[in-house]
Amino acid sequence: QAVVTQEPSLTVSPGGTVTLTCGSSTGPVTSGHHPHWFQQRPGQAPRTLIYDISNKHSWSPVRFSGSLLGGKAALTLSGAQPEDEADYYCILSYDNTRPIFGGGTKLTVL
Amino acid sequence: DVQLVESGGDLVQTGRSLRLSCRAFGFLFDEYSMTWVRQAPGKGLEWLGFIRAEADGGTTQYAASVKGRFTISRDDFYNIVYLQMDTLKSDDTGVYYCARVRRGFSFGVPGDYWGQGTLVTVSS
Numbered sequence: 001q002a003v004v005t006q007e008p009s010l011t012v013s014p015g016g017t018v019t020l021t022c023g024s025s026t027g028p029v030t031s032g033h034h035p036h037w038f039q040q041r042p043g044q045a046p047r048t049l050i051y052d053i054s055n056k057h058s059w060s061p062v063r064f065s066g067s068l069l070g071g072k073a074a075l076t077l078s079g080a081q082p083e084d085e086a087d088y089y090c091i092l093s094y095d096n097t098r099p100i101f102g103g104g105t106k107l108t109v110l
Numbered sequence: 111d112v113q114l115v116e117s118g119g120d121l122v123q124t125g126r127s128l129r130l131s132c133r134a135f136g137f138l139f140d141e142y143s144m145t146w147v148r149q150a151p152g153k154g155l156e157w158l159g160f161i162r163a164e165a166d167g168g169t170t171q172y173a174a175s176v177k178g179r180f181t182i183s184r185d186d187f188y189n190i191v192y193l194q195m196d197t198l199k200s201d202d203t204g205v206y207y208c209a210r211v212r213r214g215f216s217f218g219v220p221g222d223y224w225g226q227g228t229l230v231t232v233s234s
Contacts, residue, residue, distance in 0.1 A: 001174070034215075034217060034219065036219055036220070036221070038155070038220070040155075045207060045224050045225065045226050045227050046147075046155065046207065046220070046224055047224060048209075048220055048221060048222050048223075048224070051212065051219075051221055051222075057222055087154075089154060089155050091155075091157065091219055091220075093217035093219055098157060098159075098171060098172070098173050098174070098218075099157050099217055099218060099219050100157065101147075101154060101155045101156060101157055102154075103154050104154040104155070
């Protein structure tokens with residue numbers, strides 16, 4: 001079974017920019033993996049921020065963007081706010097197998 | 111407004127069964143596939159399985175960790191998706207979330223809306 005990897009933790013300064021990545025043990029992440037990104041604030045349910053690489057929902061803050069970068073899926077936060085401190089998860093879909101979550105990145109805004 | 115409300119979480123003994131429900135509001139439930147995700151205490155998210163919309167066959171797919179023990183079903187009249195959990199183990203302890211899959215998306219990935227979760231505790 002594939003393993004989906006994320007940075008365990010990252011820190012960003014208020015107003016700063018940070019990029020979280022999501023890699024696959026099977027090789028480069030492509031559009032065929034349909035990467036999605038989720039935000040989970042402490043004590044809350046997850047919410048979907050980004051789907052299919054870079055698409056946003058109406059509730060997704062403009063400061064978040066998704067892309068493919070260097071063979072990985074990437075979530076970039078530009079202009080970090082205190083409320084962005086949360087856990088972030090990606091998920092990748094694999095043909096004929098089950099979707100797999102990454103281990104999550106704990107983002108600290110400090 | 112779209113809303114997903116889980117229920118049925120409880121404290122149960124090892125080896126027993128439990129059924130979770132997720133009731134949907136505010137959208138045409140029968141047009142969407144639905145998925146279940148869990149989170150063990152202090153851990154990350156784990157995809158459990160999903161059920162396709164009836165128009166897509168109503169079939170199910172499960173994670174290897176729960177296949178054969180967990181069963182997902184749906185009632186499109188009452189707009190409910192169920193997670194039947196059998197032979198429960200202590201490792202099944204966690205918060206269980208249902209989520210909606212984006213319409214027409216063939217992979218059972220949480221596409222937009224999530225429920226608030228329901229806590230299952232399995233103890234001997």
